Amino acid sequence: MLASTGYGATSATEPLAKIDFERRDPKPNDVQIDILYCGVCHSDLHTARNEWGNTVYPVVPGHEIVGRVTKVGNEVTRFKEGDLVGVGCMVDSCQQCSACGEGLEQYCENGFVGTYNGEEGHTGGMTYGGYASNIVVRDKFVLKIPANLDPAGAAPLLCAGITTFSPLRQWKVSPGQKVGIVGLGGLGHMGIKLAHAMGAHVVLFTTSPGKREDAKRLGADDVVVSKNASEMKAHRNSFDFILNTVAAPHSLDPFLDLLKRDGTMTLVGAPATPHPSPQVFSLIMKRRRLAGSLIGGIAETQEMLDFCGQHNIVSDIEMIRIQDINEAYERMLKSDVKYRFVIDMASLKQPS
Ligand SMILES: [Zn+2]
Ligand SMILES: [Zn+2]
Numbered sequence: 338m339l340a341s342t343g344y345g346a347t348s349a350t351e352p353l354a355k356i357d358f359e360r361r362d363p364k365p366n367d368v369q370i371d372i373l374y375c376g377v378c379h380s381d382l383h384t385a386r387n388e389w390g391n392t393v394y395p396v397v398p399g400h401e402i403v404g405r406v407t408k409v410g411n412e413v414t415r416f417k418e419g420d421l422v423g424v425g426c427m428v429d430s431c432q433q434c435s436a437c438g439e440g441l442e443q444y445c446e447n448g449f450v451g452t453y454n455g456e457e458g459h460t461g462g463m464t465y466g467g468y469a470s471n472i473v474v475r476d477k478f479v480l481k482i483p484a485n486l487d488p489a490g491a492a493p494l495l496c497a498g499i500t501t502f503s504p505l506r507q508w509k510v511s512p513g514q515k516v517g518i519v520g521l522g523g524l525g526h527m528g529i530k531l532a533h534a535m536g537a538h539v540v541l542f543t544t545s546p547g548k549r550e551d552a553k554r555l556g557a558d559d560v561v562v563s564k565n566a567s568e569m570k571a572h573r574n575s576f577d578f579i580l581n582t583v584a585a586p587h588s589l590d591p592f593l594d595l596l597k598r599d600g601t602m603t604l605v606g607a608p609a610t611p612h613p614s615p616q617v618f619s620l621i622m623k624r625r626r627l628a629g630s631l632i633g634g635i636a637e638t639q640e641m642l643d644f645c646g647q648h649n650i651v652s653d654i655e656m657i658r659i660q661d662i663n664e665a666y667e668r669m670l671k672s673d674v675k676y677r678f679v680i681d682m683a684s685l686k687q688p689s
Pocket of ligand 2: 435437444
């Protein structure tokens with residue numbers, strides 16, 4: 338077994354603390370990676386605190402991983418020692434079902450293997466994530482990081498980036514379209530950057546007027562304060578597509594009313610409690626669509642990384658030491674981060 342050290346939780350109520358654990362030895366089709374940076378996602382916090390009720394302890398979170406390859410199995414041809422690589426939310430899937438056959442591993446009918454708190458399969462234990470010194474991953478689930486991108490800023494692309502890129506692509510966002518992004522957090526700020534790079538006219542919806550300047554800096558053409566009914570009304574029936582990143586329960590109707598005929602609003606925020614049901618008439622009268630989307634497949638994640646390389650897009654980040662992860666969780670709960678925490682894994686070697 339491969340020795341690893343990281344930060345994890347041993348119960349829903351304990352703060353994260355240093356933990357030593359083991360990973361499988363690399364198989365012939367595995368890549369072993371020394372982790373340089375790991376982004377901090379809301380899912381990490383939900384899982385560490387068992388807020389979805391499925392956590393197996395101890396849990397080591399982290400699924401926005403960037404690192405260097407240190408070893409490859411003898412069947413691995415796409416990677417070699419020294420390559421800068423990424424690992425996102427998945428580390429394996431069945432590779433047999435129709436979803437996997439179409440490169441949509443995130444919708445694997447047998448359930449994909451999550452990067453943490455997933456069933457490991459080889460060891461019989463659970464997978465451990467990226468708040469750690471190293472990781473061993475099947476080569477098919479390892480991604481290439483474009484050389485021109487800042488590796489720390491690229492880490493959040495592996496979850497926040499693909500979660501927003503995939504629906505923008507699925508609903509064919511293109512130049513000249515009017516696209517709304519609801520919420521300016523980790524997901525929303527990536528949504529603005531990506532939709533802008535795809536050539537859309539981008540409008541940010543926020544409840545905080547103070548975010549106007551920042552949204553424009555990130556690439557928004559316009560900012561609408563969603564609590565202001567007259568500002569909202571001015572945009573009725575005008576949007577081709579709206580990407581709603583807000584997880585907190587809220588009424589979807591004011592946003593559905595802004596869609597053109599045949600327009601779509603896609604939800605990517607993961608709510609702990611449900612949104613109020615939308616008005617069906619609002620959908621019927623304009624043939625509007627309400628949809629959801631989950632991360633993206635491996636091929637599409639590579640496409641997203643290459644797109645970000647071409648357009649020089651990374652996440653706006655605040656770098657932290659692993660020792661400060663519990664404080665970062667508290668700040669994340671208050672949305673006090675612009676716009677993603679990234680752990681500098683070199684800090685693991687410092688005294689806690
Ligand atoms: Zn995530
Ligand atoms: Zn499958």
